[in-house]
Amino acid sequence: MIRFRRRSARIAATALVVVAxxxxxxxxxxxxxxxxxxxxxxxxxxxxxxxTQCNHVGCTTSTSMLKKIDQAVAQGDSEEKITQSxxxxxxxxxxxxxxxxxxxxxxxxxxxxxxxxxxxxxVFVIARWRKVSVMSxxxxxxxxxxxxxxxxxxxxxxxxxxxxxx
Amino acid sequence: MDVFGSFALLLALVxxxxxxxxxxxxxxxxxxxxxxxxxxxxxxxxALIFTATFSLEYLFFSDNFxxxxxxxxxxxxxxxxxxxxxxxxxxxxxxxxxxxLLSVYVISVLLVYRNKNGELMPYVGVxxxxxxxxxxxxNNFVASPFKSLGMQNPAGGFDFFTRIDGNGLxxxxxxPEMVIHPPNLYSGYxxxxxxxxxxxxxxxxxxxGEKWIHLTRKWTMIAWCxxxxxxxxxxxxxxxxxxxxxxxxxxxxxNASLLPWLTGTAFLHSVMMQEKRGMMKVWNxxxxxxTFLLCILGTFLTRSGVVSSVHAFAQSSIGSWFVGFMIVxxxxxxxxxxxxxxxxxxxxxxxxxxxxxSSFLFNNLILLVSCIAVLSGxxxxxxxxxxxxxxxxxxxxxxNKVNIPIGLLLMFLTGIGPLLAWRKTxxxxxxxxxxxxxxxxxxxxxxxxxxxxxxxxSLVCFMLCIFVTATISMEFYRGARVIKSRGNMNLxxxxxxxxxxxxxxxxxYIVHMGMVLIFIGLAGAAFNRDVQKDMxxxxxxxxxxxxxxxxxxxxxxxxxxxxxxxxxxxxxxxKPMMLLYPERRFFTTNEQSGTMVAIYSTLxxxxxxxxxxxSPETNAPVIHAYLNPxxxxxxxxxxxxxxxxxxxxxxxxxxxxxxxxxxxxxxxxPAAPALQTSATYREGHD
Numbered sequence: 001m002i003r004f005r006r007r008s009a010r011i012a013a014t015a016l017v018v019v020a021x022x023x024x025x026x027x028x029x030x031x032x033x034x035x036x037x038x039x040x041x042x043x044x045x046x047x048x049x050x051x052t053q054c055n056h057v058g059c060t061t062s063t064s065m066l067k068k069i070d071q072a073v074a075q076g077d078s079e080e081k082i083t084q085s086x087x088x089x090x091x092x093x094x095x096x097x098x099x100x101x102x103x104x105x106x107x108x109x110x111x112x113x114x115x116x117x118x119x120x121x122x123v124f125v126i127a128r129w130r131k132v133s134v135m136s137x138x139x140x141x142x143x144x145x146x147x148x149x150x151x152x153x154x155x156x157x158x159x160x161x162x163x164x165x166x
Numbered sequence: 167m168d169v170f171g172s173f174a175l176l177l178a179l180v181x182x183x184x185x186x187x188x189x190x191x192x193x194x195x196x197x198x199x200x201x202x203x204x205x206x207x208x209x210x211x212x213a214l215i216f217t218a219t220f221s222l223e224y225l226f227f228s229d230n231f232x233x234x235x236x237x238x239x240x241x242x243x244x245x246x247x248x249x250x251x252x253x254x255x256x257x258x259x260x261x262x263x264x265x266x267l268l269s270v271y272v273i274s275v276l277l278v279y280r281n282k283n284g285e286l287m288p289y290v291g292v293x294x295x296x297x298x299x300x301x302x303x304x305n306n307f308v309a310s311p312f313k314s315l316g317m318q319n320p321a322g323g324f325d326f327f328t329r330i331d332g333n334g335l336x337x338x339x340x341x342p343e344m345v346i347h348p349p350n351l352y353s354g355y356x357x358x359x360x361x362x363x364x365x366x367x368x369x370x371x372x373x374x375g376e377k378w379i380h381l382t383r384k385w386t387m388i389a390w391c392x393x394x395x396x397x398x399x400x401x402x403x404x405x406x407x408x409x410x411x412x413x414x415x416x417x418x419x420x421n422a423s424l425l426p427w428l429t430g431t432a433f434l435h436s437v438m439m440q441e442k443r444g445m446m447k448v449w450n451x452x453x454x455x456x457t458f459l460l461c462i463l464g465t466f467l468t469r470s471g472v473v474s475s476v477h478a479f480a481q482s483s484i485g486s487w488f489v490g491f492m493i494v495x496x497x498x499x500x501x502x503x504x505x506x507x508x509x510x511x512x513x514x515x516x517x518x519x520x521x522x523x524s525s526f527l528f529n530n531l532i533l534l535v536s537c538i539a540v541l542s543g544x545x546x547x548x549x550x551x552x553x554x555x556x557x558x559x560x561x562x563x564x565x566n567k568v569n570i571p572i573g574l575l576l577m578f579l580t581g582i583g584p585l586l587a588w589r590k591t592x593x594x595x596x597x598x599x600x601x602x603x604x605x606x607x608x609x610x611x612x613x614x615x616x617x618x619x620x621x622x623x624s625l626v627c628f629m630l631c632i633f634v635t636a637t638i639s640m641e642f643y644r645g646a647r648v649i650k651s652r653g654n655m656n657l658x659x660x661x662x663x664x665x666x667x668x669x670x671x672x673x674x675y676i677v678h679m680g681m682v683l684i685f686i687g688l689a690g691a692a693f694n695r696d697v698q699k700d701m702x703x704x705x706x707x708x709x710x711x712x713x714x715x716x717x718x719x720x721x722x723x724x725x726x727x728x729x730x731x732x733x734x735x736x737x738x739x740x741k742p743m744m745l746l747y748p749e750r751r752f753f754t755t756n757e758q759s760g761t762m763v764a765i766y767s768t769l770x771x772x773x774x775x776x777x778x779x780x781s782p783e784t785n786a787p788v789i790h791a792y793l794n795p796x797x798x799x800x801x802x803x804x805x806x807x808x809x810x811x812x813x814x815x816x817x818x819x820x821x822x823x824x825x826x827x828x829x830x831x832x833x834x835x836p837a838a839p840a841l842q843t844s845a846t847y848r849e850g851h852d
Binding site: 039049053092096098108114119126 | 408409410411412415417445512515516517518519524527528531534535538539542543546547550553554556557558559560561562563564567568572776778790
């Protein structure tokens, strides 16, 4: 009798775990692989959140998207294949980050390009300033390179100093 | 009252047009009466905008449901506190609020400088009036908040009517921070109009450049501080209300608030080059122009719907007006620059690559690259749609990957920049200033690595934060030691005294320290964890060292909403610690629901518990728990940044203490010791 009870308890506990597992599968991914892939998409319920972070309870969109990933991973589909099927179904707006191919490469390249161009510009400016500094030290009193005369500039400066007060 | 407010707005527009046209005439004729009358018109414009704003608030407080805007954003049971916030909860009201805050700045400028800067102020008045005309045009003709409820009758006339109650305020906005977050952010946006107006005015008036910097430094810092506080309050609101466990989602509207902050920060640094060395005048003028343009762009992004955002409450076709305004600004600024650029010639050149000047250049480079990267990422979906026909989303992972390295570079410069001397830094000085901080940072990094920290960016971030903290501490220590040796006081009192002697410099260091704390908090995000579970009363879930036991649930009806509350017991090391009450609120008037997160916050970590609602499959409450390390440091950092800005805004304290404490050498003049002391610790810095 006791043995039967223990066995029943074990079956009940196992059933509970299975039920709990099934329930949880609706809101969380089973495998790290599925979680990783889910993190690369946006939820299509217009919340603009990453799929695995969509926190709308009852959001049928994220639930069905996550289920699809779960199933695909269980079937042994590759990440690339899952991505392709999602893009086919939802369009390119499903990406949480632009893919590193085609026109999207521009988005990835731009910050680095800005940094390189900016750094080159800064180095150029520093070099030019230093060069002018050395030249002006050598040719003190040479003609003013600007279109307006030094006298006019000095007059404007003294006018500004006179007119403005802190 | 709606007619009164509407009339006040119309009259304000008339006054602004007079201030603008009359101001231009005053610039050419220099007639004193015309100058005075245009200034008075500027003041009258502001007074009328105040009147209109208070009229709208009165409509909210008196539950006047004949006004369409009041019906859309309020109801009788809305607490008084939120009736204030209802003003800026929609398109029309928020644009009026823009005008209101701008008017606060404009009237302050016109009154503070009413007897000063005689030649410059008419130009400033014209620029400010021009900006006001744009917003007043929107307030009057495009998005008037004073429209009455009505419908066309069969006879072709219009029947006005009054509703018994309103639709209520958006639940997401019914949170205390929402009462202070938008005013702060808007004060930042509008505040940058003042340096913009002075910069453009100085260029138009052919002022060689440095004076407008002195005049607007405090205005710029105030605007920057408001922008900082606004951004952080927005982040905290997102954290505590939206219930997704984070504080920054790189939403287009969040990005829009960050853009002018980045260029404004660059400007606050590069103006020092102009003040100290007369350099980067062209750059500074364009930085201010860009900052103002980005403020307008931010307002445009919030309202146009050109990029999808969670802040979709204010979308409309108003965007084309902002595009037009931005084009006008660019044309005016560019024309003024081309015409008068010769007056912006640098007075000095660079003496050495290793100098404060170079560090400012790189600081500006990093901030600008970050700004352009955020801007291009925000607008990339639009561009990709134009070019390829398909819209490609750019979400959080992209922005994190791009901006984390940029942020670390910036933190590195925060450490080294302030300790480099103007003109040239010697090798000895480099060793003296950076030797110890570098060593401390490396040892700390090794210790963290040995302790198991393997996240590369977080490790580098912590090392850099320690490096910057060490450099700032050394600066305070050196200065305080000098004062201590001469003043018979302890080191802390000496450091306090030191900060008040050169508020700008040491206030800046305090701001940097605040940024260090914010970066520490951000680095903690790499270690976030979360668990979600359907829970029945009596069931538990485990997250980190905490066990969460769902005890029970209850509901409480409030005046404006009903709340369903979970009672969650937090257990740590088998000892009950506290009860948390995450809840969901249901607002009956507009049938919307909202989250109220329960957070147990310590310096080490935040236990963040969300009641996410009932599972559609099991009907059991879904509890989502997060363990977010170091988040509190971000909010503490924000407080330190504000404190530092306030210190930097204060005037320097006179060296009374030094004069009384220094031993007078025989035969020395009384003023000499103060100068000597000052020279001791001011060398090469500021």
